[in-house]
Amino acid sequence: MxxxxxxxxxxxxxxxxxxxxxxxxxxxxxxxxxxxxxxxxxxxxxxxxxxxxxxxxxxxxxxxxxxxxxxxxxxxxxxxxxxxxxxxxxxxxxxxxxxxxxxxxxxxxxxxxxxxxxxxxxxxxxxxxxxxxxxxxxxxxxxxxxxxxxxxxxxxxxxxxxxxxxxxxxxxxxxxxxxxxxxxxxxxxxxxxxxxxxxxxxxxxxxxxxxxxxxxxxxxxxxxxxRPATRFAADFIGHGVLLRGEVQPAAGTGPQTDIEVRTAAGLLRGLVPEGAVNAEGTQVDVLLRADDVMHDDASPLQARVVRKSFRGAEFLYTLALENGQQLLSLVPSHHDHAVGEWIGIRLEVTHLVTFPSMESSLAAAPSATAEATPVAADSTA
Structure with a gap:
């Protein structure tokens, strides 16, 4: 060392x-x-x-x-x-x-x-x-x-x-x-x-x-x-939301357990590390990054465009599900959708990052980093 x-x-x-x-x-x-x-x-x-x-x-x-x-x-x-x-x-x-x-x-x-x-x-x-x-x-x-x-x-x-x-x-x-x-x-x-x-x-x-x-x-x-270890790290790094859900019966055992979480965006299934929140029936918040949410016109899952931020090669869309919960999605910029338009989306999540659900997360608003990066400079910390 x-x-x-x-x-x-x-x-x-x-x-x-x-x-x-x-x-x-x-x-x-x-x-x-x-x-x-x-x-x-x-x-x-x-x-x-x-x-x-x-x-x-x-x-x-x-x-x-x-x-x-x-x-x-x-x-x-x-x-x-x-x-x-x-x-x-x-x-x-x-x-x-x-x-x-x-x-x-x-x-x-x-x-x-x-x-x-x-x-x-x-x-x-x-x-x-x-x-x-x-x-x-x-x-x-x-x-x-x-x-x-x-x-x-x-x-x-x-x-x-x-x-x-x-x-x-x-x-x-x-x-x-x-x-x-x-x-x-x-x-x-x-x-x-x-x-x-x-x-x-x-x-x-x-x-x-x-x-x-x-x-x-x-x-x-x-x-x-x-794989952020804490809720703060998950919120501070990158673009993402914490979407509330409920853990379904475990589908496996071992150091990495296959779990399912039912959310407003559908049933999410993936690996979680040992010690993570995975008990059946537990209310959790699932981390979804903007690159986990894919634009797909053929998908039956629909979301409404709430905000859009043009970034050259891509748009960062803020999307609302039918129940009002929000997601973020990075979409190639040739998919130029209007605010208020409903678009098809699908989730591609191979591993689940979950945290115990908190009252403050019920609105499932986009994380602070979604529209506020970079944070203020710190020269006096």
Whole structure:
């Protein structure tokens, strides 16, 4: 294990609740992790604790076998060999690009420093930019230089705090993929904080969802989307609804049990992991993602278009069943249906994610992420 955060808690003076409460996570060498969550969820506080910029009141932080924090030990930030990339780039305006990248290499022989700077410029795809000043670069180029500066001293761990938040959407998506490629080529272990879940999915091998200082789930992007461990994670990630239903008699046994759930959209059947809600007669909420609801003109199941959001290649439709319960559906954009129109749908669900039914879910309204992504940026958590 390369980075281990174990039961870390952080509390600020004159606050009623901890900013971070008993959080544990791990990163393997060369693995890229990301923390997401709403504003005030504690993700930036946790990142700063790993960097040594915040003190943890309890728990332990280890990096490459070295205890950085806990059991009476606190290694200062400057001695941790951890690099950081900030959302505002933090480049020195009076220094050219080469001097910015070489800033952390002071004390090294000039020829060696120049060689490393040249390697970093080539790595981030800006080999001719060494003599330019930050104001002469675009936002994306400045972020590449900030990354090069952080990687130049060969840190044991790289931390990225909202690294793309000041860039436009198209540039963020492209740069996120570029940053992942660069970090993978260099074998860098990194932990990123972002408010944008698509950004986290694009960069990270493993993603953590935080809420009110706690880590709800630490898992692969695929598992977070398709097998969320908590109701909050299910609601926060992606587009979906929680549709109420009732568990029917079990059709199998074993670590993964085949169950059926009767809903207003018909009988759903699929696998649920051991320990999930699957007792016969139980009232449950079933997670249905927008890509579980397929448009099908030949289907006898009909739903009315309540809202539509054009996304270029597809529409995100909000649909209402006959009883008023709502679903979301991603439909290719050449299927352009009017609001108020009834269309045929069918469900394609191979595994069921269920939660105990709650009074608040009776309306089965679309999850908060359906029309509110991305959530507000969190630079002060």
């Amino acid at each position: 390369f980075l281990e955060v174990k039961h870390v808690s952080i509390r600020y003076p004159r606050t009623a609740h901890p900013a971070v409460e008993a959080v544990s996570l791990r990163l393997q060498p060369g693995e890229l992790g990301a923390l997401i969550g709403p504003s005030g969820s504690g993700k930036t506080s946790l990142l700063r604790a790993v960097a040594g910029l915040e003190a943890a009141q309890s728990g332990r932080i280890r990096l490459d076998g070295q205890l950085l924090e806990g059991d009476g030990v606190r290694v200062p930030a400057e001695a941790r060999r951890i690099g950081m990339v900030f959302q505002d780039f933090a480049l020195f305006p009076h220094l050219d690009v080469a001097a910015n990248i070489g800033f952390g290499l002071r004390g090294m022989a000039r020829a060696q420093r120049d060689q490393i700077v040249a390697q970093m410029l080539a790595l981030v795809g800006l080999p001719e930019a060494g003599r330019k000043f930050p104001h002469q670069l675009s936002g994306g180029q400045q972020q590449r230089i900030a990354l090069a500066r952080a990687l130049a001293p060969q840190p044991r761990l790289l931390l990225l705090d909202e690294p793309f938040s000041s860039l436009d959407v198209e540039l963020r998506e492209r740069l996120a993929q570029d940053v992942r490629d660069i970090l993978k080529r260099t074998g860098t272990t990194a932990l990123m904080v972002t408010h944008d879940q698509m950004e986290a999915f694009a960069v990270a091998d493993v993603v953590g969802v935080m809420r009110q200082g706690r880590l709800e789930q630490w898992d692969t992007p695929y598992a977070l989307y398709h």
